[in-house]
Amino acid sequence: MHLIEVKDLEKTYYIDSVQTPALRGVSFKIKEGEFVAIVGPSGSGKSTLLHVLGFLDRHTAGEYHFDGKTINDYSEEEIARVRNKEMGFIFQTFNLLPRTTVLENVKLPLLYSGVKESLWEKKARQVIDSVGLSHRLHHESSQLSGGEIQRVAIARALVNNPRIIFADEPTGNLDSKSGKVIMELIQKLNNDGHTVILITHETYTAKHAERLIRLSDGAIKEDAPVDHRLVAADHFTK
Amino acid sequence: MLIKYSVKTALTGLITNKSRSILTILGIVIAIAAIVLIVSIGQGAKDLILQQIQGLGSKTIVVIPGREPEGPSDFVNVFLDSLKEKDYKLLKNKNNVPGAEDIMPLVISSVKLSYFDETYQATILGGGDDEINNLMARIFDIFPDRGSFFTPQDVSSRASVIVIGDNVREELFGESINPLGEKIKINGRNFRVIGILPSKGQVSFFNFDDMVLAPYTTAQQYILGRKYFDRIIVVAKSEKVIARTVSDIEITLRSSHGITDPDKDDFFVETQADLVERVGFITNILTLFLVTIAAISLLVGGIGIMNIMLVSVTERTKEIGLRKAVGATNKDILRQFLLESVLLTAIGGIVGIALGVALSFVVSLILTYSLGLNWEFTFPLSAAALGLGVSAAVGLVFGIYPARQAAKKTPIDALRYE
Numbered sequence: 001m002h003l004i005e006v007k008d009l010e011k012t013y014y015i016d017s018v019q020t021p022a023l024r025g026v027s028f029k030i031k032e033g034e035f036v037a038i039v040g041p042s043g044s045g046k047s048t049l050l051h052v053l054g055f056l057d058r059h060t061a062g063e064y065h066f067d068g069k070t071i072n073d074y075s076e077e078e079i080a081r082v083r084n085k086e087m088g089f090i091f092q093t094f095n096l097l098p099r100t101t102v103l104e105n106v107k108l109p110l111l112y113s114g115v116k117e118s119l120w121e122k123k124a125r126q127v128i129d130s131v132g133l134s135h136r137l138h139h140e141s142s143q144l145s146g147g148e149i150q151r152v153a154i155a156r157a158l159v160n161n162p163r164i165i166f167a168d169e170p171t172g173n174l175d176s177k178s179g180k181v182i183m184e185l186i187q188k189l190n191n192d193g194h195t196v197i198l199i200t201h202e203t204y205t206a207k208h209a210e211r212l213i214r215l216s217d218g219a220i221k222e223d224a225p226v227d228h229r230l231v232a233a234d235h236f237t238k
Numbered sequence: 239m240l241i242k243y244s245v246k247t248a249l250t251g252l253i254t255n256k257s258r259s260i261l262t263i264l265g266i267v268i269a270i271a272a273i274v275l276i277v278s279i280g281q282g283a284k285d286l287i288l289q290q291i292q293g294l295g296s297k298t299i300v301v302i303p304g305r306e307p308e309g310p311s312d313f314v315n316v317f318l319d320s321l322k323e324k325d326y327k328l329l330k331n332k333n334n335v336p337g338a339e340d341i342m343p344l345v346i347s348s349v350k351l352s353y354f355d356e357t358y359q360a361t362i363l364g365g366g367d368d369e370i371n372n373l374m375a376r377i378f379d380i381f382p383d384r385g386s387f388f389t390p391q392d393v394s395s396r397a398s399v400i401v402i403g404d405n406v407r408e409e410l411f412g413e414s415i416n417p418l419g420e421k422i423k424i425n426g427r428n429f430r431v432i433g434i435l436p437s438k439g440q441v442s443f444f445n446f447d448d449m450v451l452a453p454y455t456t457a458q459q460y461i462l463g464r465k466y467f468d469r470i471i472v473v474a475k476s477e478k479v480i481a482r483t484v485s486d487i488e489i490t491l492r493s494s495h496g497i498t499d500p501d502k503d504d505f506f507v508e509t510q511a512d513l514v515e516r517v518g519f520i521t522n523i524l525t526l527f528l529v530t531i532a533a534i535s536l537l538v539g540g541i542g543i544m545n546i547m548l549v550s551v552t553e554r555t556k557e558i559g560l561r562k563a564v565g566a567t568n569k570d571i572l573r574q575f576l577l578e579s580v581l582l583t584a585i586g587g588i589v590g591i592a593l594g595v596a597l598s599f600v601v602s603l604i605l606t607y608s609l610g611l612n613w614e615f616t617f618p619l620s621a622a623a624l625g626l627g628v629s630a631a632v633g634l635v636f637g638i639y640p641a642r643q644a645a646k647k648t649p650i651d652a653l654r655y656e
Contacts, residue, residue: 057650084565112565
């Protein structure tokens with residue numbers, strides 16, 4: 001069974017009664033454990049697709065099955081639970097809580113998880129350690145570099161051990177050196193068994209994935225395995 | 239989300255915008271402080287008045303001439319001369335009013351006193367009994383500390399003797415003259431001072447310091463020139479027989495006055511309990527009125543809270559989106575913002591209560607020391623509890639709209655917000 005299955009997926013924005021189609025009938029399947037890069041120029045609909053897949057937004061037509069169940073069958077509460085337990089998000093703009101420590105930021109998904117409070121600290125420290133930021137536990141985001149902030153965001157995405165990670169231009173706001181570190185980490189997550197869907201407009205970044213879906217003007221132009229996949233040096237495996 | 243973390247999150251939100259939070263709750267602080275202050279002063283005033291009424295003793299029943307007033311604005315009093323010597327004698331008869339321990343007629347008037355060149359306007363209170371010693375002193379619980387009270391013989395013989403209050407003594411005689419045995423002129427007639435009351439201030443409705451006490455017979459004959467009484471005071475044997483005694487008094491006086499319809503009574507009977515109830519009612523109404531005015535400021539404070547919470551929701555749109563993206567439900571978000579506004583107003587409430595209590599304590603000190611009132615500071619527990627409850631409720635009511643706005647945001651719109 002596929003983890004994600006979309007068929008003729010459409011998304012149209014209505015702004016002041018003006019229709020703006022962002023996705024015009026997209027179909028594909030993603031197996032558990034895959035690493036898929038969705039690429040395309042600005043305005044191609046790749047972010048919209050990620051938001052729909054990540055339960056952050058609703059599609060307007062077509063079908064979307066997550067874990068064998070169509071999204072329309074999920075209640076409001078279930079959607080929140082899936083976002084909490086099954087999915088992890090990494091954003092281009094990081095989205096850490098301001099004036100909050102690394103540890104507290106990483107704990108955030110645990111607050112809504114139903115996990116026993118006594119385990120929070122241990123789980124958060126574990127994932128912070130896995131992104132190499134143990135020495136930054138009590139620092140606030142204003143005291144961290146961009147690369148470090150994105151690693152905190154990755155730790156936060158991982159803390160509930162989700163099945164799938166959505167990464168929306170995770171290196172977009174970083175210098176190339178920090179970007180490389182982030183891509184190593186993401187590749188490692190995939191190696192550890194997490195399904196990864198990566199959105200990017202950079203060919204170099206996309207080459208870390210094993211499959212590439214190219215979008216243009218809201219439709220799929222290409223869906224193929226990545227040639228000459230880049231395998232990043234693994235700094236984080238101990 | 240655990241309530242502990244909700245509170246922590248809410249507190250963090252408030253502390254982050256410290257000065258804004260403080261300014262926002264100022265309205266609540268002032269409103270709650272005003273309410274606590276008003277209730278505390280209202281309670282103090284009520285206690286003071288009740289304490290004065292009860293100075294007359296809880297077993298005291300007062301018979302008053304005239305029709306009973308039907309409301310606060312009903313000042314029409316007719317039959318003011320309806321209580322006569324005959325009525326007094328009938329009430330004294332143990333067969334008519336078996337529950338009565340003591341009965342004393344009372345006349346009251348304002349008089350001008352003179353001693354050589356000194357004059358003083360005072361109140362004369364005529365009372366006493368022609369058989370029982372010191373009845374008047376006993377009923378009002380005030381005994382002369384120099385000289386003596388008038389005797390039953392003084393009452394029966396209409397002796398020209400008076401007992402004077404402390405202010406009267408000071409104004410007419412000063413410190414150098416011993417007033418005992420001196421003669422004071424009232425309406426051209428000389429009255430011998432036989433006793434001086436200690437300074438006592440206000441007791442019940444009377445300020446004995448400004449009074450002259452005389453046998454009622456003397457006062458009626460030589461000073462007032464009339465035969466009727468202004469009050470007849472009856473002291474019941476116990477609190478249990480008060481109701482029965484009141485009804486005995488009414489039956490006796492109706493038959494004496496030839497009245498068959500109680501609606502046409504030319505007298506009315508008032509117990510201390512009636513008076514306590516009436517005064518309590520009036521002070522409560524007054525307090526309620528003032529609290530209502532203070533409550534308006536609470537409303538204004540609440541609108542301030544709503545305004546600031548709406549700003550806060552807008553400012554933290556991205557945070558709301560993030561929380562939803564990592565698994566917060568609409569309910570979680572609603573609860574977070576609601577808790578924030580409730581905490582905000584509850585803190586305002588607590589500060590307001592502390593301020594109100596401190597102010598009412600200061601007021602009680604001022605009243606006690608500068609006005610010489612026997613004012614008792616009481617911690618307004620009910621007002622404090624009410625204040626806390628009301629301020630939290632204000633947070634809930636005025637926080638619900640902003641919190642709903644927050645909860646309604648879709649995660650993607652919130653995350654995209656710039």
